[in-house]
Amino acid sequence: MFAQASPRQIAAVKLAVFVACLLPLALLARDAWQDALGANPIEAVTRALGDWTLSFLLITLAVTPLRRYTGWAWLGRLRRMLGLYTFFYACLHVGSYVGLDQFFDWREIAADIVKRPFITAGFVAFCLLVPLAATSTNAMVRRLGGRRWQALHRSVYLVAVLGVLHYAWMVKRDIALPLAYGLVAAVLLGLRVLWREQERRRQLAGAYLPKRKRVIPIVAKR
Numbered sequence: 001m002f003a004q005a006s007p008r009q010i011a012a013v014k015l016a017v018f019v020a021c022l023l024p025l026a027l028l029a030r031d032a033w034q035d036a037l038g039a040n041p042i043e044a045v046t047r048a049l050g051d052w053t054l055s056f057l058l059i060t061l062a063v064t065p066l067r068r069y070t071g072w073a074w075l076g077r078l079r080r081m082l083g084l085y086t087f088f089y090a091c092l093h094v095g096s097y098v099g100l101d102q103f104f105d106w107r108e109i110a111a112d113i114v115k116r117p118f119i120t121a122g123f124v125a126f127c128l129l130v131p132l133a134a135t136s137t138n139a140m141v142r143r144l145g146g147r148r149w150q151a152l153h154r155s156v157y158l159v160a161v162l163g164v165l166h167y168a169w170m171v172k173r174d175i176a177l178p179l180a181y182g183l184v185a186a187v188l189l190g191l192r193v194l195w196r197e198q199e200r201r202r203q204l205a206g207a208y209l210p211k212r213k214r215v216i217p218i219v220a221k222r
């Protein structure tokens with residue numbers, strides 16, 4: 001039923017997903033407006049935005065397995081938007097840290113990046129996200145060429161690992177959530193490793209397949 005989708009249906013799904021992705025931000029803005037962010041509102045905002053960055057990253061990484069196992073090819077059309085939303089929430093998360101938490105004290109921020117491993121991991125993850133967002137357009141795919149573009153975009157796997165590390169390093173006691181994120185990331189990255197191995201074996205099997213003997217037609221001499 002969902003395998004085939006018309007361009008109109010795809011456009012409707014894209015619009016619905018676009019609006020849904022703005023919901024976390026709208027809810028956060030509502031809580032801020034109603035003064036319902038708790039005793040430490042700045043921390044609450046930074047944390048909520050961090051959570052959504054990692055969640056969107058994992059949702060983006062889940063698109064390809066979902067497409068593969070359901071056969072719903074159109075799911076691939078949502079991947080770029082979800083990836084850009086990951087970057088959007090990452091910018092807001094980093095922005096809240098830089099502006100609300102550190103008041104643009106660049107010296108303090110630089111010291112934090114050097115001194116605190118969890119900030120270092122987040123910083124590297126963010127730096128890796130920038131070229132991915134910058135090369136997300138069709139024009140950039142063409143300019144870089146499919147292979148180079150794919151090679152560059154593989155760094156998203158490293159971003160996922162660093163994002164989970166960033167979270168795990170930050171928490172002191174309750175590691176249930178970072179562990180859950182880590183588990184989901186491990187499954188999503190593990191699937192890529194599995195598919196690569198399967199592809200390698202298929203190619204290897206193809207290379208060793210005995211060549212078919214040429215059949216020479218026997219033409220009776222007159």
Ligand code: HEM
Binds near residue numbers: 054124125164167170
């Ligand atoms: C320059 C880059 C980054 C900086 C400076 C940064 C900074 C922070 C800070 C300060 C917190 C803790 C807030 C607090 O407890 O007061 C935090 C939490 C978090 N960050 Fe980042 N971050 C960065 C990038 C990222 C990226 C790229 C991701 C995701 C891929 C991410 C995901 C998270 C998550 C999941 C949390 C924990 C949220 C929670 O406690 O529920 N961060 N970050």
